[in-house]
Amino acid sequence: MIFMQRKKRKNDEKEGSYLHKAGIVLISVLMMFSVLTVFGATETVEAGELNITHIEHLSGGDDDINGFIEFHPDGDYFLVADYDGNLYKYDTNYYSEEVVFSITGKLTEVDFSPDGDEVAVAEREDGGVYFLDTSDWSENKHVNIEGVADCYSLEWSPDGEFVAVSDMTDEVHLINPSDYTVFESLSAGDDWSMNVAINENGKVFTRYDSDDVAVYTEGDDGDWVIEETLIDPDDLIRGIDVSDEYVGAFVGIDDDNHYYIWDSDTYNLEHYGGDYAKRFSHFSNSGDYLGIIYSEGDVVDEVGNKILETETWDMLDEFSTNEEIQTRTNSWSPDDSLYVTGGAGGINVYETGLGVDDMDVETVGYSDITEDTATLEGELTKLEEYDEVESYFEYRPESIDGELLEDGTYEHRDRPHAMEYNDALYIAYIDSTGDQRISKYDYDTDEWSHSPVLESTDSDSHIAPVFFFRDDGTIQIFVDIHSSAYEDEYIRWRTSDNPEDVTSFSSTQSYELLNGYDTGRSFSVQKLDNGDVALQINIRPQGTDNRVETLSISDDDGETWDTDVMTDLDGEREYATMWVDDSYIHMIHTHRHDDADTSTERFHEGVYYSYFDVVEESYYEADGTHIRDWGDNEINDPTDLDVIWHHEYDQEDDESGHWLGGNIITDEEGNPYVTFVTCVFEGPASSPDALDIQGHWASLDANDEWEYEHVTQLGHGIASSIPGGIMMLENEPETLYLQNVEEDSYGDARIERWERNGGDWESIKSYTEWTSNERSDTDRNMLPFPVYNADLADGRYDFIYLHGWFGDSLSSYDTDIHGVDATTNNGDWQMTTPETMTSTGTFSHSIDNLDPDTTYEFRAVVQTPDGNELDTGDTMTFTTSTGDDDDDAPLITDPEDYDGWTEWLMDNPLLVVLAVVFVILISRMASDEG
Numbered sequence: 001m002i003f004m005q006r007k008k009r010k011n012d013e014k015e016g017s018y019l020h021k022a023g024i025v026l027i028s029v030l031m032m033f034s035v036l037t038v039f040g041a042t043e044t045v046e047a048g049e050l051n052i053t054h055i056e057h058l059s060g061g062d063d064d065i066n067g068f069i070e071f072h073p074d075g076d077y078f079l080v081a082d083y084d085g086n087l088y089k090y091d092t093n094y095y096s097e098e099v100v101f102s103i104t105g106k107l108t109e110v111d112f113s114p115d116g117d118e119v120a121v122a123e124r125e126d127g128g129v130y131f132l133d134t135s136d137w138s139e140n141k142h143v144n145i146e147g148v149a150d151c152y153s154l155e156w157s158p159d160g161e162f163v164a165v166s167d168m169t170d171e172v173h174l175i176n177p178s179d180y181t182v183f184e185s186l187s188a189g190d191d192w193s194m195n196v197a198i199n200e201n202g203k204v205f206t207r208y209d210s211d212d213v214a215v216y217t218e219g220d221d222g223d224w225v226i227e228e229t230l231i232d233p234d235d236l237i238r239g240i241d242v243s244d245e246y247v248g249a250f251v252g253i254d255d256d257n258h259y260y261i262w263d264s265d266t267y268n269l270e271h272y273g274g275d276y277a278k279r280f281s282h283f284s285n286s287g288d289y290l291g292i293i294y295s296e297g298d299v300v301d302e303v304g305n306k307i308l309e310t311e312t313w314d315m316l317d318e319f320s321t322n323e324e325i326q327t328r329t330n331s332w333s334p335d336d337s338l339y340v341t342g343g344a345g346g347i348n349v350y351e352t353g354l355g356v357d358d359m360d361v362e363t364v365g366y367s368d369i370t371e372d373t374a375t376l377e378g379e380l381t382k383l384e385e386y387d388e389v390e391s392y393f394e395y396r397p398e399s400i401d402g403e404l405l406e407d408g409t410y411e412h413r414d415r416p417h418a419m420e421y422n423d424a425l426y427i428a429y430i431d432s433t434g435d436q437r438i439s440k441y442d443y444d445t446d447e448w449s450h451s452p453v454l455e456s457t458d459s460d461s462h463i464a465p466v467f468f469f470r471d472d473g474t475i476q477i478f479v480d481i482h483s484s485a486y487e488d489e490y491i492r493w494r495t496s497d498n499p500e501d502v503t504s505f506s507s508t509q510s511y512e513l514l515n516g517y518d519t520g521r522s523f524s525v526q527k528l529d530n531g532d533v534a535l536q537i538n539i540r541p542q543g544t545d546n547r548v549e550t551l552s553i554s555d556d557d558g559e560t561w562d563t564d565v566m567t568d569l570d571g572e573r574e575y576a577t578m579w580v581d582d583s584y585i586h587m588i589h590t591h592r593h594d595d596a597d598t599s600t601e602r603f604h605e606g607v608y609y610s611y612f613d614v615v616e617e618s619y620y621e622a623d624g625t626h627i628r629d630w631g632d633n634e635i636n637d638p639t640d641l642d643v644i645w646h647h648e649y650d651q652e653d654d655e656s657g658h659w660l661g662g663n664i665i666t667d668e669e670g671n672p673y674v675t676f677v678t679c680v681f682e683g684p685a686s687s688p689d690a691l692d693i694q695g696h697w698a699s700l701d702a703n704d705e706w707e708y709e710h711v712t713q714l715g716h717g718i719a720s721s722i723p724g725g726i727m728m729l730e731n732e733p734e735t736l737y738l739q740n741v742e743e744d745s746y747g748d749a750r751i752e753r754w755e756r757n758g759g760d761w762e763s764i765k766s767y768t769e770w771t772s773n774e775r776s777d778t779d780r781n782m783l784p785f786p787v788y789n790a791d792l793a794d795g796r797y798d799f800i801y802l803h804g805w806f807g808d809s810l811s812s813y814d815t816d817i818h819g820v821d822a823t824t825n826n827g828d829w830q831m832t833t834p835e836t837m838t839s840t841g842t843f844s845h846s847i848d849n850l851d852p853d854t855t856y857e858f859r860a861v862v863q864t865p866d867g868n869e870l871d872t873g874d875t876m877t878f879t880t881s882t883g884d885d886d887d888d889a890p891l892i893t894d895p896e897d898y899d900g901w902t903e904w905l906m907d908n909p910l911l912v913v914l915a916v917v918f919v920i921l922i923s924r925m926a927s928d929e930g
Helices: 002-040 901-907 909-929
Strands: 053-058 068-071 077-081 086-091 097-102 107-112 118-123 128-133 138-144 153-156 163-166 171-176 181-187 196-198 204-208 212-218 224-231 237-242 246-253 256-263 269-273 278-283 289-295 302-309 314-320 326-332 338-344 346-351 359-367 374-383 389-397 402-405 417-421 424-430 436-442 447-454 466-469 475-479 490-495 509-512 523-527 533-539 546-554 562-572 577-581 584-593 603-613 618-620 626-629 642-646 657-666 672-681 691-700 706-716 726-729 732-738 749-755 761-767 780-790 799-805 814-819 835-837 841-847 855-863 870-872 876-879
Touching: 068 107, 068 326, 068 338, 077 107, 077 118, 086 107, 097 128, 107 153, 118 153, 153 196, 163 196, 163 204, 171 204, 196 237, 204 237, 212 237, 212 246, 246 278, 278 326, 289 326, 302 326, 302 338, 359 855, 359 870, 359 876, 374 389, 374 855, 389 841, 402 424, 417 466, 424 466, 436 475, 447 475, 466 523, 523 577, 533 577, 533 584, 546 584, 577 657, 584 657, 584 672, 603 672, 642 672, 642 691, 642 706, 657 726, 672 706, 672 726, 672 732, 691 726, 691 732, 706 732, 706 749, 726 780, 835 841
Parallel strands: 237 278, 417 780, 603 657
Antiparallel strands: 053 346, 068 077, 077 086, 086 097, 107 118, 118 128, 128 138, 153 163, 163 171, 171 181, 196 204, 204 212, 212 224, 237 246, 246 256, 256 269, 278 289, 289 302, 302 314, 326 338, 338 346, 359 374, 374 841, 389 835, 389 855, 402 814, 417 424, 424 436, 436 447, 466 475, 475 490, 490 509, 523 533, 533 546, 546 562, 562 584, 577 584, 584 603, 603 618, 603 642, 618 626, 657 672, 672 691, 691 706, 726 732, 732 749, 749 761, 780 799, 799 814, 855 870, 855 876
């Protein structure tokens, strides 16, 4: 019995020791994570704090902005309607200036419809209002108000039902935007109604008898009456603005400048501010802030801004604009993140430090991933001031973006040829020595292989080789030998010794194209659906500078060729290109004519189109009009082709157009689309900087007639005169890609994307790291070029870009080829169906129709039902399985695998080591004590 009690006591002591040690270890572990948490905690800055920072000064057209500033509802751009008759558009990403509408006269205020699809613009001197379609800035309607000489201010009602227009006499006119008719005219007195505002309840506010504010409301019977008159003691009201809670009248005359604020429900005087209000001051869109243009002295001596917080009316910030700017008006972006002022001297843009902070969303993870589906998970962590929000996910294939070739091209007129074939990327190009090369990138092995197909024979060689895959997988590549040593009637190519291999090629082969012609100067090759190969070449009759366009077709996979001379237009450098679709070869042609005095001007006369029906062996215009048959006499008059653009039709008499290159593709229905570039020589043709370069996009209308539209100003100088500088992709012909769009500026080389229906440029890639002082800014450039898919179901790349310096001599060239945004949908986010949430918490959405063995980016998003407020979680990725094996799993399937700690621990190794040492020491102490 005693023995058993002793044994139990020892066991109790042993268990106590274990418990003691375990307790110490547990405490130490908890202490470790406490330490990690303290050291690893990130400082949280409360958003919503005002922090005014000047970020941009805009010249504002003629440097004298007299009109009003208005943001588009989505905040992507703002408009300024100015007294010079121009409507200016400024993108809020990079603030490029674009005139989207013009009249001979004066424009004043502009306002968007609630959905942003239409904009109304007041015409100052002719009593009119222009309604414009914001997708293309076409005129929907010009409304002339009978008996009105001047329209000054206007505003769209929040429900979109009417537009109120002040006429600078004694009336405000209400226009129905559905039929553009004036259905009501409101009058309260005998003085100017210079400014009009509408609150969320549809009440109309305007100046009344100079120093009062009249409030109009629609009664139950449909009649409009004055509901209230807000009395201002004695001063001239210069502007009115409203928020959900307040009505503001901003007063300014001589030295007495101030403002009055009334409650929007009771109309009681809420606040009076003294001695610095001026002109058209505005509430922020949230209503939490008031931006005031202040003046200290003479009426024209406007010098700055004050920002007030509307709950207490305390001044949060005061800042002066540039001394050369006399501020007249201001505006806030929809999310209050930007504050813009304008006046004589231009426009200033400020960041406010505000924006959206009433919702927080996190991207949590994903689960249930197969080869074509995934379930995405997110969490709404904060929801303030809103009864409900909508949650959804945005997803897209992960972009492939990286350097491909260090020595990719050297000549500004060169456009590399790229193709995807059986899980590999092939690029034919010219390197910095002038050698013509082809390189292959294997997607599976992540390895490059290269081969020079023609060593340099002339430093001026600048046409990249083109190639196609024969039926057996071997590569046939055509080379341009741009040298007097090879001026003969032969076309040359080489064929790879092995299928899909660029490391070994046969000796140079050739065929006699046409007797009495030199070698070609521009190539385009594509394979038709029936297996025939089409080769388009621009050749030169020996002893002349003319160019002749030929079309060669091979029905034996490139062994032999039958050639037809398509055009002989008696001009130099008739560059052309083609696009193959089914059994049709679509072509664009150019005709360049040299003026008698080539030292002063020269131009291409036009851009033309035709298509060749391989089955019928005939050429046609777009509407089916027969042009000529294969083998007939060549075309000598360019007007026998389909005219897309012509110098005499589209240029001023004292200007000369020069077509430099373009792109042609077809959509799924076989309709052709064309891009082209025109250049106006503003000086001698020998001067590279004399080029004024414009970009255009063309398509067929319902009658199969060509119509084109100006897309953008591409810049000045030969450095931007790149054939194909505007590019389309086969699956989206109404989206364009191009090199930078800034006039006279190449300091920030970039590629832009333009949606035709939206008409907005979006910068998708930018390079600013080139800082060499040895090269001028005008030598810097970047160029997109397409990647053709051959026998590859899911293309990794839609286009490649090259960037670098393009100088005046071979030694100054320094360029690279890179891949950018290489996804099947060009990087555009796709959205899941929104889900309504009324409280914080987790949410998940499933998506399908995914591609197998593909990495996708995704992010959680929340916004209010009206879409004005937005918050986005971090971007994460998942990878779908290959679908080849039921047991094959994606890279990560369990969202629990991502909890944030793993990433944090990897980023803080020193703290991890210290914590481990700390645990070991505590454990040893516990062991010694035991």
